[in-house]
Amino acid sequence: MTFFKHKTLVENPDVTVRLMKEDGSPGPLIQMAKFHLTDEEWQNKLNADQYQVLRAKGTEPAFCGLLTDEKENGIYFCVGCGLPLFSSESKFHSGTGWPSFFKPFAQENIMEKADASFGMVRTEILCSRCGSHLGHVFTDGPKPTGLRYCLNSLALKFLPSSLLTQAPKEALADTAVPIEKAAFAAGCFWGVESDFRKIPGVLDVIVGYTGGHTDKPTYKEVCTDKTGHAEAVLVTYNPDKVTFIQLLDAFWLLHDPTQFNRQGPDYGSQYRSAIFTQDAGQKELAEKSKAALNATGRFKKPVVTEISPATHFWPAEEYHQRYFEKNGGGSCHI
Ligand SMILES: [Zn+2]
Incomplete structure (x- = not known):
């Protein structure tokens, strides 16, 4: 799609x-x-x-x-x-x-x-x-x-x-579309971007780096695993069409949240599983959702996803945006 x-x-x-x-x-x-x-x-x-x-x-x-x-x-x-x-x-x-x-x-x-x-x-x-x-x-x-x-x-x-x-x-807001933002990390951002973009109600997805301690990080720098940044996506969505809870459900499905600092073949903290919450409401929903997922026993191991307040989101280089759309290919996830 x-x-x-x-x-x-x-x-x-x-x-x-x-x-x-x-x-x-x-x-x-x-x-x-x-x-x-x-x-x-x-x-x-x-x-x-x-x-x-x-x-x-x-x-x-x-x-x-x-x-x-x-x-x-x-x-x-x-x-x-x-x-x-x-x-x-x-x-x-x-x-x-x-x-x-x-x-x-x-x-x-x-x-x-x-x-x-x-x-x-x-x-x-x-x-x-x-x-x-x-x-x-x-x-x-x-x-x-x-x-x-x-x-x-x-x-x-x-x-x-x-x-x-x-x-x-x-x-006045009679013709306007309300928007909200959500940021997730779930391993290599190419596939994560592509998966979120397919969800109706999602208006835009950009890939980038966040959660670390350096300004204007490059892909090369993030690859060293020394910036603290994760490969992440910033999702813009219409909350009347898709809720944050539905985005969380999609997030849990598109990767393995029990892998620590790793996702499939990609190793390092830049590939960690994380939810960067935009406000207290998202934080509460994310924590509840994580606890509920653990309670289902869907995974044999505990969910290790980090939940932390969103910091500055640095968009990745242009060639990483809509990577699969430009280059073909499916998911790089397991
Ligand atoms: Zn004007």
């Missing part, structure tokens, strides 16, 4: 963002379609000044924007697509003449891009969902981030807390 065979060939039409909950706080990670308009449609949707900033990457004159001195509590939305971008909680007076924030509403909602225009090297910020230009981010901001997100008022629609019920319709 090849559920997402063509996904690598086209640009991903979906984006992972956080929408606003009714109380104005960021909601869970969700996957939704990118907001796409033709140039003509953008010209119709935006006024000429907004178009100049959002679509032609213009900058409004300093001290002229309407939101620079806005001090009310509330949320700042993208004028282009209604995605919540900044909260008044992170707004500060920078004296630059543009609205300034030290962090976004949600990291996922802002894209960064190197910008070398006008003979300067700057980092442009764009809306993750509609790709509109918003401004730039600089490293001379206040604590706790040290960042200064410098915005054009024209790119933002501000709603005070008292009016958040009138938030742009696009900013």
Whole structure:
């Protein structure tokens, strides 16, 4: 079965963002379609000044924007697509003449891009969902981030807390797909990736390294068994379609969880069996599931699977991604 065979060939039409909950706080990670308009449609949707900033990457004159001195509590939305971008909680007076924030509403909602225009090297910020230009981010901001997100008022629609019920319709999660993540290690990651990808409700699987103590590990380094990292997969799934418990059931079936620091012909701690839990809920379910499996007596030996909190997941080199899809072959498991 090849559920997402063509996904690598086209640009991903979906984006992972956080929408606003009714109380104005960021909601869970969700996957939704990118907001796409033709140039003509953008010209119709935006006024000429907004178009100049959002679509032609213009900058409004300093001290002229309407939101620079806005001090009310509330949320700042993208004028282009209604995605919540900044909260008044992170707004500060920078004296630059543009609205300034030290962090976004949600990291996922802002894209960064190197910008070398006008003979300067700057980092442009764009809306993750509609790709509109918003401004730039600089490293001379206040604590706790040290960042200064410098915005054009024209790119933002501000709603005070008292009016958040009138938030742009696009900013509410009616068409969005909820997503959650889970990370597993079960020996050579090629086969594990391929097996998880076949499960309906699984949206994406990437292979990588996690659970160790080195940054940006390479395959070669992980092979030495000195990084502490395991070959692992990061599964993105829709919890309305497949539950974490069902993913655990699949995980137990696709390898032998009684083999310590080994899986079939592959030896070393990088091939250990592990569940890297994303939160306390996953930890509890994983521990219960492991105990239940031991109780069934399906295996003659005890299950040795490690259950530990997820740490940074380092994606593996591109040639390891979708390895069987690219190279043919089945499972490298016993
Ligand atoms: Zn947008």
